[in-house]
Amino acid sequence: MNLWAIFCLLVLSSYTANLAAVMVGDKTFLELSGIHDPKLHHPSRGFRVGTVWESSAEAYIKKTFPDLHAHMRRHSAPTTPHGVAMLA
Structure with missing residues (x-):
């Protein structure tokens, strides 16, 4: 037993x-470990990242990481409240 x-x-x-x-x-x-995380620079299917249009964050990413900017442009929002609403 x-x-x-x-x-x-x-x-x-x-x-x-x-x-x-x-x-x-x-x-x-x-x-995510930060802006240099491989998940951001090589996003998998269904992974979405975005920012507010014409913001300083968008300008920085556009200048520094053009490939990431091309991916995130499709998921960006015109205003912060609109972006928060897109999360739901």
Whole structure:
């Protein structure tokens, strides 16, 4: 009986550790490390990034990262409230 309990405990702990590792891995995908993050410069399908039209942020990205600007131009908004509404 005692050997069976130890076996079940090992199987359950292995499953729990694997599940936790998978869940943490999915969460870290959404985090960005900064403006130089590869997820921004090589966006995957469905990844959207944008800014307010004619803002200083847009001017900086247009000057420094032209490829990123071409991608984000499609998802930019005319005003901040409009951009926040696009998040919903």
